[in-house]
Amino acid sequence: xxxxxxxxxxxxxxxxxxxxxxxxxxxxxxxxxxxxxxxxxxxxxxxxxxxxxxxxxxxxxxxxxxxxxxxxxxxxxxxxxxxxxxxxxxxxxxxxxxxxxxxxxxxxxxxxxxxxxxxxxxxxxxxxxxxxxxxxxxxxxxxxxxxxxxxxxxxxxxxxxxxxxxxxxxxxxxxxxxxxxxxxxxxxxxxxxxxxxxxxxxxxxxxxxxxxxxxxxxxxxxxxxxxxxxxxxxxxxxxxxxxxxxxxxxxxxxxxxxxxxxxxxxxxxxxxxxxxxxxxxxxxxxxxxxxxxxxxxxxxxxxxxxxxxxxxxxxxxxxxxxxxxxxxxxxxxxxxxxxxxxxxxxxxxxxxxxxxxxxxxxxxxxxxxxxxxxxxx
Amino acid sequence: xxxxxxxxxxxxxxxxxxxxxxxxxxxxxxxxxxxxxxxxxxxxxxxxxxxxxxxxxxxxxxxxxxxxxxxxxxxxxxxxxxxxxxxxxxxxxxxxxxxxxxxxxxxxxxxxxxxxxxxxxxxxxxxxxxxxxxxxxxxxxxxxxxxxxxxxxxxxxxxxxxxxxxxxxxxxxxxxxxxxxxxxxxxxxxxxxxxxxxxxxxxxxxxxxxxxxxxxxxxxxxxxxxxxxxxxxxxxxxxxxxxxxxxxxxxxxxxxxxxxxxxxxxxxxxxxxxxxxxxxxxxxxxxxxxxxxxxxxxxxxxxxxxxxxxxxxxxxxxxxxxxxxxxxxxxxxxxxxxxxxxxxxxxxxxxxxxxxxxxxxxxxxxxxxxxxxxxxxxxxxxxxxxxxxxxxxxxxxxxxxxxxxxxxxxxxxxxxxxxxxxxxxxxxxxxxxxxxxxxxxxxxxxxxxxxxxxxxxxxxxxxxxxxxxxxxxxxxxxxxxxxxxxxxxxxxxxxxxxxxxxxxxxxxxx
Numbered sequence: 001x002x003x004x005x006x007x008x009x010x011x012x013x014x015x016x017x018x019x020x021x022x023x024x025x026x027x028x029x030x031x032x033x034x035x036x037x038x039x040x041x042x043x044x045x046x047x048x049x050x051x052x053x054x055x056x057x058x059x060x061x062x063x064x065x066x067x068x069x070x071x072x073x074x075x076x077x078x079x080x081x082x083x084x085x086x087x088x089x090x091x092x093x094x095x096x097x098x099x100x101x102x103x104x105x106x107x108x109x110x111x112x113x114x115x116x117x118x119x120x121x122x123x124x125x126x127x128x129x130x131x132x133x134x135x136x137x138x139x140x141x142x143x144x145x146x147x148x149x150x151x152x153x154x155x156x157x158x159x160x161x162x163x164x165x166x167x168x169x170x171x172x173x174x175x176x177x178x179x180x181x182x183x184x185x186x187x188x189x190x191x192x193x194x195x196x197x198x199x200x201x202x203x204x205x206x207x208x209x210x211x212x213x214x215x216x217x218x219x220x221x222x223x224x225x226x227x228x229x230x231x232x233x234x235x236x237x238x239x240x241x242x243x244x245x246x247x248x249x250x251x252x253x254x255x256x257x258x259x260x261x262x263x264x265x266x267x268x269x270x271x272x273x274x275x276x277x278x279x280x281x282x283x284x285x286x287x288x289x290x291x292x293x294x295x296x297x298x299x300x301x302x303x304x305x306x307x308x309x310x311x312x313x314x315x316x317x318x319x320x321x322x323x324x325x326x327x328x329x330x331x332x333x334x335x336x337x338x339x340x341x342x343x344x345x346x347x348x349x350x351x352x353x354x355x356x357x358x359x360x361x362x363x364x365x366x367x368x369x370x371x372x373x374x375x376x377x
Numbered sequence: 378x379x380x381x382x383x384x385x386x387x388x389x390x391x392x393x394x395x396x397x398x399x400x401x402x403x404x405x406x407x408x409x410x411x412x413x414x415x416x417x418x419x420x421x422x423x424x425x426x427x428x429x430x431x432x433x434x435x436x437x438x439x440x441x442x443x444x445x446x447x448x449x450x451x452x453x454x455x456x457x458x459x460x461x462x463x464x465x466x467x468x469x470x471x472x473x474x475x476x477x478x479x480x481x482x483x484x485x486x487x488x489x490x491x492x493x494x495x496x497x498x499x500x501x502x503x504x505x506x507x508x509x510x511x512x513x514x515x516x517x518x519x520x521x522x523x524x525x526x527x528x529x530x531x532x533x534x535x536x537x538x539x540x541x542x543x544x545x546x547x548x549x550x551x552x553x554x555x556x557x558x559x560x561x562x563x564x565x566x567x568x569x570x571x572x573x574x575x576x577x578x579x580x581x582x583x584x585x586x587x588x589x590x591x592x593x594x595x596x597x598x599x600x601x602x603x604x605x606x607x608x609x610x611x612x613x614x615x616x617x618x619x620x621x622x623x624x625x626x627x628x629x630x631x632x633x634x635x636x637x638x639x640x641x642x643x644x645x646x647x648x649x650x651x652x653x654x655x656x657x658x659x660x661x662x663x664x665x666x667x668x669x670x671x672x673x674x675x676x677x678x679x680x681x682x683x684x685x686x687x688x689x690x691x692x693x694x695x696x697x698x699x700x701x702x703x704x705x706x707x708x709x710x711x712x713x714x715x716x717x718x719x720x721x722x723x724x725x726x727x728x729x730x731x732x733x734x735x736x737x738x739x740x741x742x743x744x745x746x747x748x749x750x751x752x753x754x755x756x757x758x759x760x761x762x763x764x765x766x767x768x769x770x771x772x773x774x775x776x777x778x779x780x781x782x783x784x785x786x787x788x789x790x791x792x793x794x795x796x797x798x799x800x801x802x803x804x805x806x807x808x809x810x811x812x813x814x815x816x817x818x819x820x821x822x823x824x825x826x827x828x829x830x831x832x833x834x835x836x837x838x839x840x841x842x843x844x845x846x847x848x849x850x851x852x853x854x855x856x857x858x859x860x861x862x863x864x865x866x867x868x869x870x871x872x873x874x875x876x877x878x879x880x881x882x883x884x885x886x887x
Contacts, residue, residue, distance in 0.1 A: 214745040216735055223721065223732070229682060230719050233711065234735060235702035 020286070023333035027326045036315035041322075048310020049303035055310075057193030061264075063302035064199045065090075065256040067295055069280025071202075071209050072252025074289035076245040078218070080225035083246055085132060085147025086253040087277025088154030089125035093254025094261040095158060096124030097184075098166060098177055098268040106181035113183035117262050118255060125254015126247050128154060133246035137239045143246070151277070159270060166268060177268040186263035196263035205252075209291035221245060253277060282331045301327060383410030383570040384445045384461060384538045386431065391440035393426050393594075400426040402594045403440070408539060413561060413571040415585035415602070417578070419614055419807030422591040424574050428541055431572065432464045433457030463537025465528040467544045473517030477510060477527045481534055495534075502533040506564050521668065522553030526560060539570040546580065549667060551835060551864070552872040558584045576614075576807065578607050590614055614808065630658025633827035634679060634709070634796045638688035643674030650851045651688070656796065656827040661818065663842030664831040667871050671851035672831045673714055676800040679829060680704045680711040692796055705733075708795030710826075712802050716785050722774030726764075726784065729773045730755040733788050762787025763813055779810035786814050793824035800831040815841060835867065849873040 031041045049059045069086045076083045100120035101113070108116070132146035161167075162175040170178070186196040212218050224231035224241040231241060260272050283301050287294030308323025386408045393401040401423045408414050418424045429435040430442065433451030441448050444460055451457040454464075471480045478496045485495070496512060503510050508526050516524055525545050532540060542561070546554040562584055565571050573585060581588050581602060588605065590598035590613035598605065598613035634656040641649040649671045656662045666672055677683040679690060684699025691697060692707040704711075710733070713719055720729045731740060731751045740747050740754070755769040764776070764784045773781060786802055799818065803811035818841060822828050832838050838845055839862055847855040847870040855870035857863070 211745070216741065216744070216746055219728075219735070219746060222724075226721055226723070227718060229701075230732065232682070233680070233701040233705050234732065235705070237702075 019333040019336050020330065023326070023329040026329055027322065030325065031311075031315070031318050031322065034318055036311075036318035040314045041311045041318055044310040044312075044314025045303070045307035046310070047307075047314065049307035051310070053192045055306060057191055057195045059299060059303050059306045060199060061193070061195050062305055063295075063298040064195075064202050065259055065276045066280050066283050066298040066302060067206065068198075068202045068252050068256040068259070069277060070284035070287060070294045070298060071205060071291055072249035073281050073284040074209075074287065074291070074294055075221070076249045077284055077289045078225050079221045079241050079245040081136075081242055081245050082144050083129065083132070083147045083249050084144055084278070084281055085129060085150050086249065086256070086280050087273050087275070088147070088151035089128045089250045089253035090257035090260065090273040090277050091151075091154040091158050092128040093121035093123075093125040093257030094268055094272045095161060095166075095257075096120040096254070097258040097261050098180070101180045101184040101262075102166075102178075106183060108183050110183045110187070113181065114186060114262075117180075117184050117186075117258050121254045121258025121261070122251045123254065125250040125252070125257060127250070129246045129250025129253070130243070133243045137242050143242075155273075158268075158272070162268065162270060168267070175270065179267045180262060184262055185266060186259065194264070196259070198259040198263045206291045206295055213291065253280070256280070279327070282327075286330065286333075301330065304330075383565075383568040385409055385443075386445075386462065386539050386570060387443045388427065388430065388437070389441050389443060391427075391430060391437040391442070393423075393430065393435065394438045400594050401430075401437075401591075404591070404594070404596055405599075406589055406596070408570045408572055409587070410538075410570045411565055411568045412586040413565045413573055413584050415573045415575060415581040415588045416591065417574075417576055417581060417588060417610065417614060418591035419576065419809060422614070422807075423594040424591055425543070426594075427591065428464075428543055428572070428574055431457070431539075431541055432462060458535055458537075461536055461538035462541065463529075463532025463535060463539065464541045465525065465532060465543065465545060471516045471524060471527060471531075474515055476515060477512045477531065480516060480527070481531045484531065484535060499530060499534045503530045506530065506533060506560065506567070508560055520553065521549045522557050525549070525557055529560070529564075533564075533569075537569075539572070540564070542571065542573045544574055544576070546575070546577070551868050553667065554580070578610055581610065582607075611808070630660065630825065630827070632656075633658050633693060634798075634829060635691050636679060636688065637691075639678060639685045639690060640687040641674055641678045641683050641685045643671075643677055643683050647671040647674070647851045649674045649678060649685075652848075652851075652853055653688075654829075654846060654853065656829050658795075658825050658827050659822055660844065661822050661828040661830055661842045663838035663845045664829065664848050665835060665838050665845055665867065665871060666833070666848035668833050670848050672800065672833075672848060674851070675848065676711070676713065676798050676829075676831050679798045680709050710789035710794040710797040712786055712789050712797070712799045714800040714804070714831075716778075716782055717774075719785055720773045720781060723772055726759070726769045726771060726773050726776070727751050727755045729784060730758050730769070730788055733791070758787055758791060759784070761791065762817060779806045782806055783810060783813060786817055790817050790821040790826070793821045793826045796827045796829070797821060798829045798831070801833065802830070803834065803837060804832075811837070835864075847871055 028038050028041070032038050048055055050056050069090070073083060073086060097117045097120045100116050104113070104116055128150060129147070132141070132143045132150060135141035135146055136143045159175070162177065166177045168176055168178040186198050189195045189197060189199065220231060220234055220236045221241060223234065224236050224238070228238055232238065256276065257272060260274070260276070261268055265272060279301060283294055283297045286301070287297035304323040304326045308320040311318050311322055312320040388404055388406040391401055391404045392399065404423070404427060406416070406427060416424050416427060426435060430437050433454045433456050442451060443449065449460060451460065451462070471477070472483065475483070478492065478499055481499050482492060482495045499512055503512070508530055510523065510527055510530060511519065516527065519527065529540065545557060549557070558580070561571055561573070573580070575581065585602050588598070588600060588602050588610065589596055590610060592614055598609065632655050636652055636654050639649060639652045643649070647670055652675065654662065664672060664675060674683060678685055681690065681697045681699055681701040681704035689696055689698055692704060692709055695703070695707050697704040697707065697709070711719070727748065731754065734740060734754070740751050752769050756767065758764070759767045759769065762783050764780050764787065773784065776784065782802065786799070790797055802818065803814050806814065815837065818828060818830070830838060830842060839859070842859055844856070844858050845862070846853050847867065849871060850873055854873070855866070857866070
């Protein structure tokens with residue numbers, strides 16, 4: 001049923017994979033260059049990331065928020081809306097969850113606590129993404145800039161609240177909140193290590209995203225990403241496309257903030273987002289916006305963090321920071337894959353057009369969308 | 378730097394391969410000084426490739442170029458310019474914010490500071506060639522024909538002895554075309570060598586001394602223009618063209634698309650002013666006008682993409698002003714001027730093909746789009762509208778321009794929609810593709826579609842339309858039926874020479 005779609009993506013996916021492989025080759029050369037044994041390093045990485053139940057759980061635990069953030073960002077990317085605000089949306093989501101938890105208090109059943117926490121987190125993330133979305137559709141403000149800068153506002157808001165209203169009065173030095181009431185903590189899965197039920201929820205969301213991807217709505221979002229005026233004719237206005245996709249990415253980021261708060265830390269601290277928002281963007285690009293691709297990319301990305309110690313232990317010479325280096329190389333590979341996919345496409349179509357001699361088209365595609373629908377509110 | 382003397386320039390046995398495809402096969406083409414040489418052929422016949430080889434933009438795979446009898450190699454554009462080969466490209470290359478003088482300076486970066494020298498050189502060239510040009514006004518304020526002439530003057534000022542003109546009239550009206558060709562003929566009479574690429578036979582007739590026809594990369598005819606008939610030329614270009622679908626003359630259906638006193642501002646410079654028109658079921662109404670007189674705004678407003686500032690747009694009685702989705706729901710199809718705008722170039726043809734039928738329950742099951750069924754539908758669509766190659770899996774952007782257009786027109790006209798707004802549906806297409814699209818248009822009209830045909834192609838509108846409206850500076854300045862067609866009257870109206878105040882009542886007060 002999705003044969004065509006996989007055909008569509010096959011070539012670009014192959015290119016993407018090639019760049020990722022190339023990235024790993026570069027990393028292996030680095031390891032060899034620093035005197036490490038490449039074979040040892042690889043087995044060390046695998047051991048550290050997947051080698052035993054505990055390490056595997058660690059990897060999955062870190063992949064959980066990454067996947068969640070990336071699925072939402074992937075939806076926005078389909079609409080050609082580039083949001084880099086997941087970091088701030090996570091923070092605001094976590095703040096909302098914290099405030100909701102202390103406002104409601106400990107005397108509610110677990111399920112109610114979870115639902116309230118999740119809803120508050122989603123609401124916070126959504127509000128924080130709504131601002132740039134509205135600014136873009138109303139005044140044409142660039143969403144990349146707005147979301148990026150909103151991250152700083154969220155971060156300082158967090159710092160401020162942790163020193164004032166949400167501060168744990170029992171702690172003199174550390175600026176963090178009190179522990180959440182028990183009924184707001186996400187329970188752990190019955191496995192060895194720190195894997196909470198949020199991981200299951202994320203898997204459900206991934207499945208939902210796979211199903212949604214086949215819908216008319218998803219297709220329309222994609223049409224909007226390429227041809228906004230055409231999408232308007234099909235009933236999807238720019239306002240709805242931008243606001244809905246940014247809201248989805250805000251909601252997922254807000255939920256990720258809630259999970260880090262209620263599933264991992266147990267209390268609100270300054271490190272609640274910990275770069276996961278930015279990493280999630282990278283994972284979304286690496287996974288090419290496809291939910292399954294994102295899941296794989298998130299696990300791979302996460303394994304670099306968890307496997308890095310394994311590499312250090314196994315080789316003895318290669319420091320664990322090789323994981324961070326690899327993540328950087330991967331990011332670069334993702335960017336290159338995106339750019340080259342586009343380049344190859346232009347090259348191919350240009351060549352086939354030249355071959356058929358049909359290079360006389362007086363209407364250049366680049367000049368196409370000058371009549372932005374947004375310009376006529 | 379002499380400009381008066383032309384030179385002989387030839388292709389001898391030139392072939393050009395792109396990958397596996399042969400764009401040119403053993404082409405001999407000899408341009409003589411003091412003559413206008415027309416190069417005609419369908420899209421894909423190899424005209425542009427030949428032009429690029431002359432201009433130094435492409436290298437021949439086999440064969441050679443001779444300049445005044447001596448073999449030469451134009452390794453790049455600069456080498457060809459140095460040898461005196463000037464190019465006036467189809468998409469004008471001048472920078473709109475700059476004057477002609479400044480544009481000339483841009484082409485000669487080594488003389489960057491010599492504005493006065495450049496100005497006097499350009500003035501001298503223009504005077505010698507008899508071109509009256511405003512050299513110091515920003516190019517965008519010049520008319521399209523004047524811009525073409527400006528390109529010409531700049532090429533001459535660069536020392537061109539050979540001028541390559543790539544479909545120079547594709548964007549200008551008959552009035553300006555006449556003006557342009559007058560100057561080109563005059564230039565040739567001073568000894569300059571001119572190569573004119575076109576696919577319009579009337580242009581060949583009116584300006585060219587010699588004509589070469591290319592078909593599938595081979596020369597199929599090479600003769601003095603005086604010695605050949607139009608039929609010879611058409612046969613050399615395309616072999617045979619299938620007989621067109623005939624249009625049963627419209628006999629008065631109900632009003633479908635009604636614009637009433639519409640004033641609108643698009644992104645173009647020329648706004649639409651107080652335009653009223655009605656298109657009835659089964660009728661084809663043609664909008665003629667020189668490009669850039671509000672056509673784009675008119676088409677976009679008629680389909681709801683642009684919201685009118687005043688007046689109303691309705692389809693079958695339903696007001697649609699500014700709501701494109703409502704227009705579409707009421708059966709309004711649209712082929713915009715820029716075809717890429719309504720195709721998903723980087724996705725398979727299926728995705729572009731299904732866009733008008735997205736809500737069709739046959740293509741959805743429990744919310745999921747059924748790409749299998751859509752692929753079958755796409756195959757049928759490609760079959761019905763002769764889109765080649767018939768492969769629904771390739772990207773729409775990989776189709777040739779003509780086939781992209783057939784895909785788009787086919788999608789929009791398939792199943793005879795209530796209203797179709799078509800902007801330049803055959804622009805830049807070869808005779809075969811254009812004939813196929815015109816047949817599609819007639820077939821739709823015969824089935825009851827109300828067609829609004831916006832075009833700069835006089836012949837096409839004359840051939841198809843039941844009624845013709847002339848658009849100039851955003852206003853409808855003249856209207857006549859196909860039976861009343863008069864080229865002279867049309868030319869005057871298109872050039873804005875019609876006294877509009879006489880037949881415009883209160884609306885013209887602005």
